[in-house]
Amino acid sequence: MKKKRDEDLDEMRPEYDLSKLKFVGRGVYSERYRSGTNLVLLDRDVREAFPDDESVNEALRVIAKAAKRQAAQARKPQARKQTSRSRRVA
Secondary structure (H helix, E strand, O other), rough: HHHHHHHHHOHHHHHHHHHOOOOOOOOHHHHHHHOOOOOOOOOOHHHHHOOOHHHHHHHHHHHHHHHHHHHHHHHHHOOOOOOOHHHHOO
């Protein structure tokens, strides 16, 4: 009786040849997935300091804003202050 049940559950027809099917290997799309995402692995000490992705994003925004401000200041020509000595000469 057990054999009869197994045969009833098998819905594949005998004319199907599974050897002709192309089976996709594991990880075939991993490179395409990585190209569309930006995953970063954090070290343990950093993970402890930043428990979730929102705290990491906020910290990086602060750093990016400070770096942008510093770059803008570096591009500006520095105006020289006149010292009392240069005023006397002029």
